[in-house]
Amino acid sequence: MHLLLRTLLLLFRSARRAPVTAWDPSSLTLRVLPTDIDIAMHVNNGMYLSLMDLGRFDLMVRSGVWKRMRRRGWSPVVSAETISFRKSLQLWQEYTIETRIIGLDTKAIFFEQRMVADGEIYARAYIATRLVAKGRPVSQEEILEEFGAPPADLELPEWIHGWRAASALPGSRTAAPHLWDANP
Numbered sequence: 001m002h003l004l005l006r007t008l009l010l011l012f013r014s015a016r017r018a019p020v021t022a023w024d025p026s027s028l029t030l031r032v033l034p035t036d037i038d039i040a041m042h043v044n045n046g047m048y049l050s051l052m053d054l055g056r057f058d059l060m061v062r063s064g065v066w067k068r069m070r071r072r073g074w075s076p077v078v079s080a081e082t083i084s085f086r087k088s089l090q091l092w093q094e095y096t097i098e099t100r101i102i103g104l105d106t107k108a109i110f111f112e113q114r115m116v117a118d119g120e121i122y123a124r125a126y127i128a129t130r131l132v133a134k135g136r137p138v139s140q141e142e143i144l145e146e147f148g149a150p151p152a153d154l155e156l157p158e159w160i161h162g163w164r165a166a167s168a169l170p171g172s173r174t175a176a177p178h179l180w181d182a183n184p
Contacts, residue, residue: 003050003051003053003054006054007053007054007057010028010054010057010058010061011057011061011066014028014057014058014061014062015061015062017058017062018062019062019063019064020059020062020063021063022059022060022063022065022101022147022148023101023150023151023154024059024063024100025098025099025100026055026058026059026062026063026098026099026100027096027097027098027099028054028055028058028096028097028099029094029095029096030051030054030094030095030096030097031092031093031094031095032089032090032091032092032093032095033091034091036051036089037090037091040088041090041091042088042089042090042091043088043089043090045083045085048083048085048115048123048125049081049083049125051097051115052097052099052113052115052125052127054097055097055098055099055113056076056099056111056113056127056129058097058099059099059100059101060076065147068146068147069131072133072146073133073134074131074132074133074138075131075132075133076129076130076131077129077130077131077132078127078128078129079107079108079128079129079130080108080127080128080163080164080167080168081125081126081127081128082125082126082163082167083123083124083125083126084123084124084125085122085123086120086121086122086123086124087117087120087122087123088122089115089117089122089123093117094117095115095116095117095122096115096116096117097113097114097115097116098113098114098116099111099112099113100112100113101150101154102126102154102156102157102160103150103154103155103156103157103160104140104143104150104156105140105156105160105161105164106140107128107130107137107140108128108129108130108164109128109129109130109131109143110126110127110128110129110156110160111125111126111127111129112124112125112126113125113126113127126160126163128164131143
C-alpha cells in the first residue's frame with residue numbers, strides 16, 4: 001500500500017516519457033524518500049525490490065506493453081527474485097533504476113535490474129515474472145504474438161536455469177506442506 005500512490009503517479013508520468021521497445025533497457029530516476037528507509041537510515045533491503053517494481057512498470061508503460069496487457073486482462077506477477085547489495089542508498093540520495101529484459105524461457109520473462117547512483121551499481125536483482133489471466137498463466141506463444149519476438153541475440157544466461165530450478169516451489173495446484181528439512 002505504501003507505494004500505491006507512487007505507482008499510480010509513475011504510470012501517469014511514464015506514459016509521457018520517451019517511448020522504448022520492450023526489449024530496450026530503461027532508466028528511471030528517483031530520490032530516496034523517508035518512506036523508503038529503515039531505522040539504519042538507508043533504504044530497507046525489502047524496499048529495493050518494491051522500488052524495482054516501479055522500474056518494470058516504467059518499461060512496460062513506455063513500451064506500450066502495459067496498455068496491451070491490460071486490454072487482454074493480463075497481470076504481471078513475480079515468481080522468483082534474487083538480489084545482491086553493494087552499497088546503501090541514503091535518505092534524499094538520487095539514483096536510477098536500470099531495467100532490462102535478459103531473456104525468456106517457457107515459463108517466465110527474466111529481468112535484470114540495477115540501482116545505480118553516481119555511476120556505480122548499489123544493488124542488482126534478477127526477477128522471474130509471469131503474466132496471468134483469470135487464474136492461469138499466459139503462454140509464451142501468446143506473449144510473443146502480442147509483443148513480438150525478442151532480438152535474435154537475446155540469450156538467457158545459463159546460470160539462470162540452475163537458479164530457477166534450485167529456488168522453485170511446487171506449482172500452486174501441488175501440495176507444499178510446511179516441513180523443515182533436517183538436512184537442508
